[in-house]
Amino acid sequence: MTASGTTPSPPATATTARGGRWIERWDPEDEVFWEDTGWKVARRNLAFSVLSEHIGFSIWTLWSVMVLFMGPEYGLTPADKFLLVSMATLVGAIVRVPYTFAVALFGGRNWTxxxxxxxxIPAVAAFIVMEPGTSYSTFLICALLTGVGGGNFASSMTNINAFFPLRKKGWALGLNAGGGNIGVPVMQLIGLAVIGASGGPRVLLGIYIPLIVVAAVLAAMYMDNLSSVKNDTGAAKDAVKEGHTWIMAFLYIGTFGSFIGYSFAFGLVLQTQFGRTPLQAAYVTFIGPLLGSLIRPIGGRLADRYGGAKISLWNYVAMAAATAVVLLASEQESLPLFTTAFIALFVLSGLGNGSTFKMIPGIFQAKALAQGLTGEEAAAYGRRLSGASMGLIGAIGALGGLGINLAFRQSFQTAGTGTGAFLAFLAFYGACFVVTWAVYLRRPAAGRGSTAAAEAKPELSYAEV
Structure with a gap:
């Protein structure tokens, strides 16, 4: 890579070497390069990355809608349905790790x-088996297959992270993830329309199967691979050894784990605890995921301006407060208050998704500066480790969604309500607040020696990530 200079940078060059569209030179931190060429290429790749990730999220959350079609004739209990959506969440979390590595192995365009x-595969499989009389184990297998849609997020975020300069990452990553996250409410909205029109689940799948083909074709036509990302699988090993990868994974459970877990469970909770019909549940289940998706880029933008750690810290406070209101509404059996507070939780989880993910490149950039790196060398270090860590962080965050669904399943099995689950979520948001403050915002105690103060300097800079 070439450091910034006073002379104009040569344009990025796309070649057909190795059988695809490859960009051999990419230096987004060079402002001349970025203004002349970089932003146009990055924006194009972002647009088609969003499309593919959007459909991936829709397929991943397919069974959160399918279970609304599964009436008494299917012979399933609420616990059976929670387990179905939990299996989709589980696989979606696990495959995020290899999907992250796939970008370095095959190239971002090729893997998209x-x-x-x-x-x-999961769309056609569900189309074939979705009818009463199908065994529960078959439904479980089909739900497991939809997990591949969850992996798209990891590869997409790793790929787009490499295209944008640090100063634009909060917005770009927020837009990429938010556009993907919107696949959840869009799937639920289309499901609502199909249910409202008295259509069956195969109608819903018949809409999505051709859209999948369109997304793959457009990625082949308009996206690019970056040679600088290719074959850097060693970055994944370095990211695993880095403590901040695991800290941010914990924090991301609180935001994205909440978003995806609630997205899968909201309709079932309304049906199980408040006796809503499938159509009544479908009328409101899409609202929370939609608002949470739309606000994610705003969370990234706020983090760009004020620092992701500060935004995340107070966001966890707000999530805890909203959860307390949900608990109150649950105890009082107040459906309007419960629905309003639950939707607020979605909004806050989306805001936190944007702010926490913006922290990742900032943290590794701060580490690079603390190690004495400067300029393009520091930027390259930050891009390398942040891109590699995003898949692992995203995978563990998605496992939080599994935890939410299993917590609801256990709570409804033992007590008939979601109160126990919400108490656990409230405690977890408190833990996220403490970790964010202690690791990224706590200032060193006054009166330490000069050596201790010098050692604390890099940590102080994390307040701005």
Whole structure:
């Protein structure tokens, strides 16, 4: 890579070497390069990355809608349905790790084509088996297959992270993830329309199967691979050894784990605890995921301006407060208050998704500066480790969604309400607040020696990430 200079940078060059569209030189931190060429290429790749990730999220959350179609004739209990959506969450979390590595192995464009095409497997499988009389184990297998849609997030975020300069990452990553997250409410909205029109689940799947093909074809036509990302699988090993990867994974459980877990569970909770019909539940389940998705880029933008750690800290406070209101509404059996507070939780989880993910590149950039790196060398270090860590952080964050669904399943099995689950979520948000403050915002105690103060300097800079 070339450091910034006073002379104009040569344009990025796309070649057909190695059988695809490859960009051999990419230096987004060079402002001349970025203004002349970089932003146009990055924006184009972002647009088609969002499309593929959007459909991936829709397929991943397919069974959160499918269970609304599954009436008494299917012979399933609420616990059976919670387990179905939990299996989709589990696989979606696990595959995020190899999906992250796939960008370095095959190239971002190439893997987007493959990952989009893989969505045909769960969609076609569900189309074939979705009818009463199908065994529960078959439904479980089909739900497991939809997990491949969850992997698209990891590869997409790793890829787009490499295209944008640090000063634009909060917005770009927030837009990429938010556009993908909107796949959840769009799936639920289309499901609502199909249920409202008295259509069956195969109608819903018939809409999505051709869209999957379109996404794969457009990725092949318009996206690019970055040679600088190719073959850097060693970055994943370095990211695993880095303590901040695991700290941010914990914090991301609180935001994205909440978003995806609630997205899968909200309709079932309304049906199980408040006796809503499938159509009544579908009328409101899409609102929370929609608002949470739309606000994610705003969370990234606020983090760009004020620092992701500060935004995340107070966001956890707000999530805890909203959870307390949900608990109150649950105890009083107040459906309007419960629904309003639950939707607020979605909004706050989306805001926190944007702010926590913006912290990741900032943390590794701060580490690079603390090690004495400067300029493009520091930027390259930050891009390398932040891109590699995002898949692991995203995977563990998604496992939080599994925890939420299993917590609801256990709570309804033992007590008939979600109160026990919400108490656990409230405690977890408190833990996220403490970790954010202690690691990224706590200032060193006054009166320490000069050596201790010098050692604390890099940590002080994390307040701005």
């Amino acid at each position: 084509i493959v990952s989009a095409s893989l969505l045909l």
